[in-house]
Amino acid sequence: MTSPAASLPSSSSPVPIRAEVAVVLEELGRAVAPVPFLTSSVLATSALIGTGDELLGRLAAGEVTAALAVSFAASPYRPPAGGVTVRDGVLSGQVRAVAGADVADVLLVPAGGGLYAVDTADVTVEAAASLDLTRPVATVTLSSAPGREIAGADVRRALVTGAGLLASEQLGVAEWCLGTTLAYIKERHQFARPVGSFQAIKHRMADLWLDVVRARAAARNAADLLAAVPRIATDAADAAAVEAGELAAAVAKSWCSEVALRVAEEAVQLHGGIGMTWEHPVHLYLKRAKSTEIALGTPGAHRDALAVLADLPAPA
Numbered sequence: 001m002t003s004p005a006a007s008l009p010s011s012s013s014p015v016p017i018r019a020e021v022a023v024v025l026e027e028l029g030r031a032v033a034p035v036p037f038l039t040s041s042v043l044a045t046s047a048l049i050g051t052g053d054e055l056l057g058r059l060a061a062g063e064v065t066a067a068l069a070v071s072f073a074a075s076p077y078r079p080p081a082g083g084v085t086v087r088d089g090v091l092s093g094q095v096r097a098v099a100g101a102d103v104a105d106v107l108l109v110p111a112g113g114g115l116y117a118v119d120t121a122d123v124t125v126e127a128a129a130s131l132d133l134t135r136p137v138a139t140v141t142l143s144s145a146p147g148r149e150i151a152g153a154d155v156r157r158a159l160v161t162g163a164g165l166l167a168s169e170q171l172g173v174a175e176w177c178l179g180t181t182l183a184y185i186k187e188r189h190q191f192a193r194p195v196g197s198f199q200a201i202k203h204r205m206a207d208l209w210l211d212v213v214r215a216r217a218a219a220r221n222a223a224d225l226l227a228a229v230p231r232i233a234t235d236a237a238d239a240a241a242v243e244a245g246e247l248a249a250a251v252a253k254s255w256c257s258e259v260a261l262r263v264a265e266e267a268v269q270l271h272g273g274i275g276m277t278w279e280h281p282v283h284l285y286l287k288r289a290k291s292t293e294i295a296l297g298t299p300g301a302h303r304d305a306l307a308v309l310a311d312l313p314a315p316a
Helices: 021-030 037-048 054-060 155-187 199-227 236-270 272-276 282-293 299-309
Strands: 066-068 084-087 090-099 106-111 114-119 124-128 137-146
Touching: 021 037, 021 155, 021 199, 037 054, 037 066, 037 106, 037 155, 066 090, 084 106, 090 106, 106 137, 114 137, 155 199, 155 236, 155 282, 199 236, 236 272, 236 282, 236 299
Parallel strands: 066 106
Antiparallel strands: 084 090, 090 137, 106 114, 124 137
């Protein structure tokens, strides 16, 4: 697994996360890699940045893997469902559909308005049914589990950052589907000619290419602007950078979610019979695209947030 250090700036940097992490996510999406980079190196790490907690250093060194114990479908625009209670540093409750919990050494659990680090050895992690075979989710049950509160952690910032950077992973999925389908329709013959030579197929591929180009622009813009968000907003310029990052994340996640799914669906269909089988990997990309469409906020939730951020009036 790529070390979380890939996402961390230098200690003197005023920004919380590096744009290069988007390149890593794009390549992981291209391979639908079954690794916890998004859940540990992006989500968990983003929640800890600025806290000065020792866990951040251990994550950067690759000594431990962490997961943010919220549903993978959690939206940045509303507080995570309060399924866990805390009393005197002891946590009890249950969180469903937590991505990365199955391989995490430490869980970051929101409870009582704070964030607590809990060793997975002190909780029960049960695999749950998941559409995406390459990214398992689990139900986490805490029964009087000891936790250590992490001061200054920001779960909402982590979810916004995760959503904006998830767009890069979705871009990688879409690029693989487009490239693989293009290669296939060039070599697959029907009626004594390549399938890709038919005008109807050309038009569909051209539309998909345009969608992917727009997705690339949105994803990379989000990565750049999220990397420019300061750790702590102290003036109007910092506040503007925070808002710009959130706006770019909403645009990227809403658009890339739909593009990845659309391109993956077309890839399955344009591959014909082989695309309907498990022998061809395209089904893995379709499942990844569908699962990430609703992860960290649906496209609709991000468009609603975008309307507020951009001060767009609702339809009459």
